[in-house]
Amino acid sequence: MNKVMSNKAVIALYVLPALILIVGLIYGPMLLTGYYGLMEWNGMATMTFVGIENYIDLIQDPKFWESAKHSFLLAFFSTLSLAGYLIVSLVLAGKIKGSDLFRKIYLIPMLLSSVAIAQLWIKIYDPNNGMLNSLLMSMGVETPPSWLADTNLVLYAIFVAILWQYAGFYIIIYYAALKGIPESLVEAAKIDGANPIQIAYKIKVPLISGVIKVTVVLAIVGSLKYFDLIYVMTGGGPNGASEVIASYMYKKAFDTFDFGYGSAIAFFLLIITLIVTWLTRKLTATEDEVQY
Amino acid sequence: MTLLYIALIIVAIFQIYPLVWLFQFSLKSNAEVFGMSPFSLPQDPRWENYVRVWTDGNISLYFFNSVWITVASVLLTILLASFVTFAITRMYWKGSKLVLGLFMVGLMVPIHSALIPLFSFFLKLNLIDHPLSLVLSYTAFNLPLTIMILLGFYYTLPREIEEAAVVDGCSVHRIFFQITLPMTTPVLATTAIINMIYNWNEFVFVNTFISSDEFKTLTVGIQNFIGQYLTDWGAIGATLMISIIPILIAFLVLSNRIVEGIAAGSIKG
Numbered sequence: 001m002n003k004v005m006s007n008k009a010v011i012a013l014y015v016l017p018a019l020i021l022i023v024g025l026i027y028g029p030m031l032l033t034g035y036y037g038l039m040e041w042n043g044m045a046t047m048t049f050v051g052i053e054n055y056i057d058l059i060q061d062p063k064f065w066e067s068a069k070h071s072f073l074l075a076f077f078s079t080l081s082l083a084g085y086l087i088v089s090l091v092l093a094g095k096i097k098g099s100d101l102f103r104k105i106y107l108i109p110m111l112l113s114s115v116a117i118a119q120l121w122i123k124i125y126d127p128n129n130g131m132l133n134s135l136l137m138s139m140g141v142e143t144p145p146s147w148l149a150d151t152n153l154v155l156y157a158i159f160v161a162i163l164w165q166y167a168g169f170y171i172i173i174y175y176a177a178l179k180g181i182p183e184s185l186v187e188a189a190k191i192d193g194a195n196p197i198q199i200a201y202k203i204k205v206p207l208i209s210g211v212i213k214v215t216v217v218l219a220i221v222g223s224l225k226y227f228d229l230i231y232v233m234t235g236g237g238p239n240g241a242s243e244v245i246a247s248y249m250y251k252k253a254f255d256t257f258d259f260g261y262g263s264a265i266a267f268f269l270l271i272i273t274l275i276v277t278w279l280t281r282k283l284t285a286t287e288d289e290v291q292y
Numbered sequence: 293m294t295l296l297y298i299a300l301i302i303v304a305i306f307q308i309y310p311l312v313w314l315f316q317f318s319l320k321s322n323a324e325v326f327g328m329s330p331f332s333l334p335q336d337p338r339w340e341n342y343v344r345v346w347t348d349g350n351i352s353l354y355f356f357n358s359v360w361i362t363v364a365s366v367l368l369t370i371l372l373a374s375f376v377t378f379a380i381t382r383m384y385w386k387g388s389k390l391v392l393g394l395f396m397v398g399l400m401v402p403i404h405s406a407l408i409p410l411f412s413f414f415l416k417l418n419l420i421d422h423p424l425s426l427v428l429s430y431t432a433f434n435l436p437l438t439i440m441i442l443l444g445f446y447y448t449l450p451r452e453i454e455e456a457a458v459v460d461g462c463s464v465h466r467i468f469f470q471i472t473l474p475m476t477t478p479v480l481a482t483t484a485i486i487n488m489i490y491n492w493n494e495f496v497f498v499n500t501f502i503s504s505d506e507f508k509t510l511t512v513g514i515q516n517f518i519g520q521y522l523t524d525w526g527a528i529g530a531t532l533m534i535s536i537i538p539i540l541i542a543f544l545v546l547s548n549r550i551v552e553g554i555a556a557g558s559i560k561g
């Protein structure tokens with residue numbers, strides 16, 4: 001048994017192709033990004049080593065800080081919205097008729113491409129013929145805002161589209177976790193006279209705190225690297241009002257061919273992602289994980 | 293109780309109505325879109341909007357590119373991930389934990405932090421504007437999640453059948469292809485659909501690596517296409533619906549598997 005199942009040649013044959021792919025296309029490039037960040041480079045001609053110049057420029061670049069601020073705002077709102085998703089899941093996981101159908105309906109936007117979602121929401125926000133402003137005008141609002149062209153509103157307008165896209169994803173995660181709670185615990189609490197809200201707040205939510213922690217990390221990290229929808233919906237505009245770290249990096253690298261500076265931003269994004277992941281886990285770490 | 297239902301229904305309307313609205317304007321003429329309430333039903337459904345966008349531009353070409361690039365990447369990812377998971381859970385070797393860890397850390401790497409070196413790497417290999425750059429990238433970036441989902445299933449498989457096969461003198465390859473792989477069909481379906489959704493919708497890699505229409509996929513294709521039809525809402529709606537329909541059909545057929553896969557795949561991070 002052991003002899004056949006520890007055949008080194010077979011192991012290498014099974015593991016190496018995938019390993020080469022992830023080292024070559026994920027880890028290698030990830031490290032190279034930090035290295036390219038030390039270069040003056042337009043992507044084609046030779047590179048010139050400039051040391052940490054790009055990183056110094058980055059720290060002094062107000063446009064970069066503006067986009068970082070937007071990324072963190074999105075992360076903050078996304079984390080807040082988790083509470084709403086949790087409440088919906090608590091309701092769904094109760095013995096409610098049609099919960100299966102609701103869950104499937106909530107999930108549908110998550111299956112669509114960001115490009116399709118972006119184009120759909122551009123139409124929804126269209127100042128003249130869009131769904132939203134037509135609704136507002138029929139309710140008597142005479143000059144409804146032009147959502148995506150308004151520097152004060154654009155980020156919030158995009159956030160609503162993000163909410164729409166990810167609602168089902170988080171609801172499904174919470175729902176699966178809630179369904180994993182043993183029925184006996186809830187029954188015992190009922191016998192002790194706890195009402196549904198107490199059961200939800202004092203028993204169910206603490207029992208799935210591990211999953212909640214994971215979703216907090218997912219929401220924050222996901223927001224920090226958010227790109228597709230913003231790039232298609234507004235391209236970071238108007239006047240940088242919806243620029244985020246990833247879209248700023250993409251612009252610098254692939255629109256203005258400043259690959260060194262783009263790499264510096266990308267490396268910053270990687271580091272901040274890792275730090276935030278670590279920090280969130282540390283801060284939300286419970287003394288000992290709940291045991292059933 | 294009624295209050296709870298009303299809340300759930302409001303969320304459901306928020307989630308589904310934008311798509312119903314999209315479907316409505318995909319069947320309208322410009323006169324209807326601009327002259328009537330956006331909530332009105334199409335007077336005389338113009339299915340020809342769909343025929344027009346399908347035959348007019350390159351949408352059909354983008355569509356078939358999406359299909360074959362998605363299928364090729366999904367098959368490659370599932371095969372390679374199954375090999376790795378089999379070697380890690382079924383075979384005995386030093387370093388298997390380390391290799392598994394390497395794959396799992398890959399879940400956290402944002403694609404943007406690898407994008408620029410990947411671009412210059414494919415440029416050197418002459419793979420920029422070549423579909424192989426997409427297939428390889430999709431496979432690499434989907435391997436960690438796919439392995440993670442497979443892993444949970446492999447741990448539950450009984451070892452006895454494989455042990456009996458070894459006693460009978462079966463080779464490892466035969467065990468893998470004829471015994472273990474067929475037993476994993478249910479979870480392979482789940483990972484396939486999750487991979488399919490990801491690849492079908494992928495935007496950044498196509499937008500960066502592919503420049504000629506010949507190899508564009510639907511996500512980037514519709515983006516350019518819509519640029520030419522700025523004011524023709526019917527055409528835009530039809531184009532978007534064409535890009536959405538395959539995923540919706542897959543979802544209707546396999547929705548339980550998708551829900552399962554998202555729940556299984558979510559506990560990463």
